[in-house]
Amino acid sequence: MKVTVRTLTLGWLLLAAPLFAQLPDNYRQLSGVEKQKALWTEILRTPWRATPESTLPALDGAGWGNIWTKLGAAFTLGKSFDHPADELPEGREKIIHKYGNTFPFTWMGEPGHNYTGLYRATVPGVGRLSLASDPTGGSYTPGAAFKLLPDHAESVNFVVMHSVNGQGDDWNFFAKEFSTWIPPAKGWMLKLVELVFARAKKEPNRVGISRLAKIQQDGSEAAQPISPDHLILVPTASVANLIHSESREDFRDQLATIPAGTEIYEVYAVEATGQFRTLVAKIITEAEMLPSRYGDKQLFFRHQRQ
Numbered sequence: 001m002k003v004t005v006r007t008l009t010l011g012w013l014l015l016a017a018p019l020f021a022q023l024p025d026n027y028r029q030l031s032g033v034e035k036q037k038a039l040w041t042e043i044l045r046t047p048w049r050a051t052p053e054s055t056l057p058a059l060d061g062a063g064w065g066n067i068w069t070k071l072g073a074a075f076t077l078g079k080s081f082d083h084p085a086d087e088l089p090e091g092r093e094k095i096i097h098k099y100g101n102t103f104p105f106t107w108m109g110e111p112g113h114n115y116t117g118l119y120r121a122t123v124p125g126v127g128r129l130s131l132a133s134d135p136t137g138g139s140y141t142p143g144a145a146f147k148l149l150p151d152h153a154e155s156v157n158f159v160v161m162h163s164v165n166g167q168g169d170d171w172n173f174f175a176k177e178f179s180t181w182i183p184p185a186k187g188w189m190l191k192l193v194e195l196v197f198a199r200a201k202k203e204p205n206r207v208g209i210s211r212l213a214k215i216q217q218d219g220s221e222a223a224q225p226i227s228p229d230h231l232i233l234v235p236t237a238s239v240a241n242l243i244h245s246e247s248r249e250d251f252r253d254q255l256a257t258i259p260a261g262t263e264i265y266e267v268y269a270v271e272a273t274g275q276f277r278t279l280v281a282k283i284i285t286e287a288e289m290l291p292s293r294y295g296d297k298q299l300f301f302r303h304q305r306q
Contacts, residue, residue, distance in 0.1 A: 032149035212227065
């Protein structure tokens with residue numbers, strides 16, 4: 001699938017698209033390719049950049065401190081771990097990482113390792129790259145979420161960051177490796193946020209990835225799943241120097257320049273000792289990365305506890 005913004009007709013864009021997707025009633029039973037198409041269709045229906053003159057939502061107010069203005073949602077973060085669907089529960093919104101670019105991708109599993117399930121498979125997916133907050137008011141803090149779509153089963157999701165403290169004045173989205181295991185927060189505000197997350201998950205700085213090893217491409221369960229301790233995502237040469245560290249352009253416009261067919265990350269499995277990395281997959285885009293209303297307001301990436 002190679003869909004770009006340029007394939008959209010003006011007449012289609014002028015239609016008022018509903019916020020809640022019209023996903024098929026049998027969505028979970030669909031093949032991974034069909035589910036990817038259904039989600040991507042909703043992204044294409046609701047682009048923030050409908051025309052070159054269209055403005056993107058301001059990043060103001062989208063950040064760690066915003067949790068304290070929405071304590072009701074912050075103290076029900078368990079839904080981020082327990083909600084099984086690919087859309088946010090009605091009435092809930094993203095508190096951090098509110099704005100980003102969404103894209104379909106291929107997860108291309110690598111041979112030659114002992115990990116099971118999707119680590120050995122080629123699977124369609126939907127990903128989202130975002131910032132935790134407005135970088136003009138503090139540190140540039142990128143992160144990513146990935147949704148793998150096996151056939152006839154719930155999606156398998158994981159999220160990654162470099163650090164909740166970000167990377168300071170460096171505005172290159174791909175300057176740092178991402179991981180499912182990040183260092184503890186520094187600073188009183190971020191430590192308080194970490195405590196909020198700890199109400200939903202015992203180790204808030206570690207994202208569970210065991211389901212990647214348990215589910216196979218056809219949706220069945222692996223007989224004897226073998227999972228690594230954590231994952232590290234390394235930006236490829238195609239994107240590592242795409243954005244200058246001193247650039248102050250909106251990251252969503254920068255990400256939208258990445259063409260379909262770009263290998264953006266190599267995925268490495270790491271054991272608890274952290275001494276050796278094993279290449280387990282590559283993430284390859286299938287279309288341009290789009291900022292969209294659906295991606296920001298409705299698409300949901302479940303956080304795994306273990």
